[in-house]
Amino acid sequence: MSPPVVVSGQAVRFTGSIGAQGRRAVHIQWNMNRPGDIWIDVADTTHKTDRKGRFDFTFPAPSALGLPIGLRVVGGQGLRTPAYQLRARPQELTLSLAGARPDQPFYGVLPGLPFNVVVDTTPAVRSAMGSPPAFPGRAVSLQQRVDGNRWVTIATAATDSAGHATLPVMAPLLGDLVLRARQEGWTHGDDRIGWFPSFPTHFSTDLLPDLPGGTDRPVPRPAEASAAPATDRKDPLRPTASQTWGWGGSLWDYDWGFGEDFDSKPYRGTWLGGRWLDTSDGTGRAVPFNGGLVLQSKLAHTGDGDLGTTTATLQGSAQRNGRWEFRLQGHTWEQGPRPYRFLLELVPEGAPDGTCQPASIVVADVVMGTPGLGIGVRSRAAGSVWTARDDKAVLAEAPFNMAVEVGKKHITWFRDAKPVFTVKGRGAQLGVKLVPRLSLVGQQEEMNGAQVDSDWQRAFSLDRGSQVKKGRSLVKAPYTDAC
Secondary structure: OEOOOOEOOOEEEEEEEOOOOOOOEEEEEEEOOOOOOOOEEOOOOOEEOOOOOEEEEEEEOOOOOOOOEEEEEEEEOOEEOOOEEEOOEOOOOEEEEOOOOOOOOEEEOOOOOEEEEEEEOOOOOOOOOOOOOOOOOOEEEEEEEEOOOEEEEEEEEEOOOOOEEEEEEEOOOOOEEEEEEEEOOEOOOOOOEOOEEOOOEEEEOOOOOOOOOOOOOOOOOOOOOOOOOHHHOOOOOOOOHHHHOOOOOOOEEEOOOOOOOOOOOOOEEOOOOOEEEEEEOOOOEEEEOOOOEEEEOOOOOOOOOOOOOEEEEEEOOOEOOEEEEEEEEEEEOOOOOOEOEEEEEEEEOOOOOOOOOOEEEEEEEEEOOOOOEEEEEEEOOOOEEEEEEEOOOOOOOOOEEEEEEEOOOEEEEEEOOEEEEEEEOOOOOOOOOEEEEEEEEOOOOOOEOEEEEEEEEEEEOOOOOOOOOOOEOOEEEEOOOOO
């Protein structure tokens, strides 16, 4: 199997022999290496051997939140190759002031003068995962933050043989210029690698200029992706509501396992037209990262510089009534007085940004580092809010599944397939088409570093299985704009 170092979506070449003469069909199986996992056939990977039983084909490298994935080729009658453990490296890139120490969220620049920024698409910032390989000639877009939290492209370049690019920028006369770099999709040969953004970087005229060779400020190095050794992890294969209650095939299923970006169609499903919009008004980013949709407050897990709110919202593929399910995992990198808040909501399609929506179904509302989560419904039109708290849910290293079923006269919330809360009647129905929004909510002041991983996101219709109308009741109160 080659090449030895890959990122998700990069073509991997499988060559070898199935161990028997004659032309025959072979295909790939994989094993996710988690407790209880078995070898599973991978769809659409069937190929033919030659007369000597040799095969030679490519397959996009999969990833699963940094875990190694076992791959083998099988050919029936017990024929199979030895397993190969593939650990795809995550894409990563940094944007920094030329001549200054890289990987910082803030740099000082002189007002009204030009300066250069350096994009590094092979940074050594996640040593346990390894640096991604270089793709010389890959397009890089320099993007500026506008409208408070969105991005527009202001310049482009191409990476050199080392995966670097340098772009000129003009400093503002006053205040901050907030930029990010985005390496664009790479589809040369059989590679199918999606675009990938850096964290936002602030270039400020209010700070002392950063001098060539670095600054005197200490720069925290990013912590590793896993805060718990694999032997201490709990079994991630918790039951899903969709399988337990017979919801049938998904309308859309975003799995993020093959190098997708936020413009990619779902991994599977019958509704394939949606895309995700990411926003950030601080130092964080939302990004498909190593097999999941991830919200991160800053590149370095510890140290100063965690600010603002980051969101990812599905555009399109909305439904008024239906079912949604999400796998969640959280990391609280720092302790202190200002923890981030994680919100997973169903909001009206096209709803404006903001954490206190006048209409939303709250699937999970968590103060990072604190056990338990809130659920509920907010409806300005009905003049009411419905709330409840699940104290048994913990957003931490061990993943769990949250789901919600929105019927015509009920809404039911599930944790690991168990119905935990239900509100009945039409009063809590929002009556509009809904899409999921994931938010890491912070203020424009120093926050405690945090990250939330959503391994996958799925939607289902109400056409299959029995609708569930049992669970503890919610508390109803008058509507308020505060939340």
